[in-house]
Amino acid sequence: MPIEPPATSWDLASARMDVADDLVAVGADLEPGTILSAYRLGLFPMGLGTHGRAPIGWWGPVRRGVLLHGDLHVSRSLRRSMRRFHVTVDAEFDAVLDGCADPSRSGRWITDDIRTAYRRLHDLGWAHSIEVWEGEDLVGGLYGMAVGGLFAGESMFHHATDASKAAVLALDRLVYADGDPRRVIDVQWRTPHLATLGVREISRTAYLTALSEALELGPPDAFGA
Incomplete structure (x- = not known):
């Protein structure tokens, strides 16, 4: 825990x-x-x-991007892509941070201070990563915070087509493994990329209500050890 x-x-x-x-x-x-x-x-x-x-x-x-239970949309192309990927959890947290913090990315915002902060939270068992592999190569992933029934996604990256989407698909399966609709995946803002996966916007008030219910739960098994 x-x-x-x-x-x-x-x-x-x-x-x-x-x-x-x-x-x-x-x-x-x-x-x-x-x-x-x-x-x-x-x-x-x-x-x-x-x-x-x-x-x-x-x-x-004001408008929060969330991926709620049952909302995930998996396209045919993503299903095909999943056949060549395999996924791990917390196997390469630092490497995922490196991928998300890549200075060549436009809109980059992950500073050394942010990296240090989330590394400490990972050591304490709060921050987690999902890695997407193609063979022995890390080609995508995401990291975020598991707080009760909330998983708050912070950032993701990809070096292969559909690799970041594969990470979100894996996250959805892990968070909602028990089928409890009170759990919440928070993605901060709904982008066109995330919208294709089923991410919707809800009001700040609705998010805070959903958050209060999610925090009453324990973390998913994948993030609770």
Whole structure:
């Protein structure tokens, strides 16, 4: 089971979740207890500076991207692609971080501070990775936080067609393995890429309601050890 870190000294609960803006607070730190508290309140960190540098912004999108139980759409091409991939969990967390933080990627935001923070959370049992392999090559993956019945996806990457989609498909199977519809996969924002997999948008209010129910659950078996 994950190890509970020391509680944060920051009052993240005072973030303005009633504003019509995805950015709801600025500041604080990236200590494990701070980040964990944020997820439990519906927030996640992303720097406001160039390529994700400080100051830290805390985000709670007005329209939240989620992949809910039963919503996953698997295309014929993805089914074909899955035949050449195999998937692991937490086998190469650092390599997945490297792939997601690749400085050549447009819109990159994963700084060294973010990498360090999530590596610490991985060591404590909260942050997890899914790796997609083609033969012996790591060709895609994702990482995120498993907090109760919530899996909050942070970033994904691919070096082969459909590899990041394969990671999402694997995540869906792992999170919803017990068929409990109260579980939630949070992807932050709905992108055209994620929309093809069945990701929908829900309001901030609806997300917070779903989050409160998800947090009452234990983590999926794949992430609970």
